[in-house]
Amino acid sequence: MTLENIIEMDKNFYVNIFGDRIPLAFNKGRGCYLTSVEGDEYLDFYGGVAVNSLGHAHPKFVSALKEQLDSLIHTSSTYYVENQALLAQKLSEISGLSKVVFANSGAEANEAALKMARLYFYRYSEPRRKVVTLTNSFHGRTFGTLAASGQNKFHTPFRPILQEFHYINPNDDEMLEEIDDCTAAVMIELVQGECGVRDLDAGYVKRLVERAKAFDTLVIVDEVQTGIARTGAWFAYQQYGIKPDIVTVAKGLGGGVPIGAAMVTDSVARMIKPGDHGSTFAGSPFACRAGLEVIKIIEEENLIDNVNVMGDKIREMLNSLGYRNVRGKGLMIGVPVDNSPLVCQMLRDNHVIVGNVGLDTLRLLPPLIVGEAEVERLGEALKMLS
Ligand SMILES: Cc1ncc(COP(=O)(O)O)c(C=O)c1O
Numbered sequence: 001m002t003l004e005n006i007i008e009m010d011k012n013f014y015v016n017i018f019g020d021r022i023p024l025a026f027n028k029g030r031g032c033y034l035t036s037v038e039g040d041e042y043l044d045f046y047g048g049v050a051v052n053s054l055g056h057a058h059p060k061f062v063s064a065l066k067e068q069l070d071s072l073i074h075t076s077s078t079y080y081v082e083n084q085a086l087l088a089q090k091l092s093e094i095s096g097l098s099k100v101v102f103a104n105s106g107a108e109a110n111e112a113a114l115k116m117a118r119l120y121f122y123r124y125s126e127p128r129r130k131v132v133t134l135t136n137s138f139h140g141r142t143f144g145t146l147a148a149s150g151q152n153k154f155h156t157p158f159r160p161i162l163q164e165f166h167y168i169n170p171n172d173d174e175m176l177e178e179i180d181d182c183t184a185a186v187m188i189e190l191v192q193g194e195c196g197v198r199d200l201d202a203g204y205v206k207r208l209v210e211r212a213k214a215f216d217t218l219v220i221v222d223e224v225q226t227g228i229a230r231t232g233a234w235f236a237y238q239q240y241g242i243k244p245d246i247v248t249v250a251k252g253l254g255g256g257v258p259i260g261a262a263m264v265t266d267s268v269a270r271m272i273k274p275g276d277h278g279s280t281f282a283g284s285p286f287a288c289r290a291g292l293e294v295i296k297i298i299e300e301e302n303l304i305d306n307v308n309v310m311g312d313k314i315r316e317m318l319n320s321l322g323y324r325n326v327r328g329k330g331l332m333i334g335v336p337v338d339n340s341p342l343v344c345q346m347l348r349d350n351h352v353i354v355g356n357v358g359l360d361t362l363r364l365l366p367p368l369i370v371g372e373a374e375v376e377r378l379g380e381a382l383k384m385l386s
Pocket of ligand 1: 105
């Protein structure tokens with residue numbers, strides 16, 4: 001199909017939830033490169049919004065998934081599922097948390113986390129309903145995660161949203177007083193992706209966790225975007241030196257196959273009973289195989305080191321071109337610029353794909369396999385802007 005045909009069909013049949021999309025469609029990807037239906041090659045520095053952790057069509061990943069398709073895609077969770085058990089064990093090993101619940105997306109993983117926080121107090125002591133989250137946070141688009149997302153624009157059309165969510169400003173110590181003995185959980189992203197790639201201050205995070213622990217409040221870290229090596233460690237909370245009670249992941253875990261997970265401590269897991277939660281699709285043999293292979297390839301190819309080395313190279317390159325106050329960690333990078341949508345478009349005209357948040361930030365989320373050649377190519381495209 002031509003691009004024009006695709007756009008026309010989309011306008012006719014797809015509910016307009018994305019507005020006017022960028023007039024491009026891709027039908028092939030290799031490594032860090034995408035090919036459009038018009039046959040043009042683009043350097044992908046956006047990685048499907050932090051999903052394509054291994055880039056496109058990684059040979060080992062593709063061959064493992066083909067093998068899995070040939071053997072088994074789905075069974076009911078009424079039965080034991082080997083890949084589920086293996087991936088749960090692996091996630092526990094790399095996170096230090098004890099147990100795992102699978103989901104199909106980031107929002108669903110967060111939904112499970114919020115439910116488990118309320119269940120914990122329901123079973124453990126007095127019920128607690130209150131959940132504290134940060135202003136400008138983004139946790140998903142289900143009713144629970146919409147309420148958790150501290151952005152009015154998401155709430156307005158859906159009111160009444162789920163009650164008992166309270167929002168505090170990031171890096172504001174005074175507002176930590178909102179966390180009290182009625183608070184079931186405090187839920188945070190350590191690098192807030194959707195509001196401009198903004199890192200939380202390490203001292204503030206320590207104080208937030210101390211305050212939460214003082215009231216037995218559970219700490220939920222939403223690592224849907226930061227998790228699975230994106231920031232240069234398996235999980236960003238490991239870089240902050242904190243011990244959360246619940247951690248959620250999704251995006252990069254499946255390398256493009258939908259999967260999410262909420263990982264919990266033993267004491268949280270003990271409060272969850274059969275029937276409290278479930279999902280038809282979550283933790284399928286296919287999705288869990290994808291997760292297992294992503295983690296295996298990250299280990300085999302030392303991609304955590306690559307994230308740190310390439311993250312530094314990108315920052316050096318940006319600095320040498322005069323970009324200042326670059327935010328984020330590892331390969332989750334926010335670059336302050338004037339008129340970021342226009343800069344994105346100009347880069348696209350040079351066949352480089354990046355994202356933007358709002359009008360003032362470029363967002364770089366390249367695959368974890370990105371190399372020096374790609375960093376240089378981005379640098380050349382940026383030079384052509386000036
Ligand atoms: C931090 C964070 N949490 C949750 C979500 C929601 O994930 P999903 O779109 O897979 O439901 C996102 C998506 O961008 C996210 O960045």
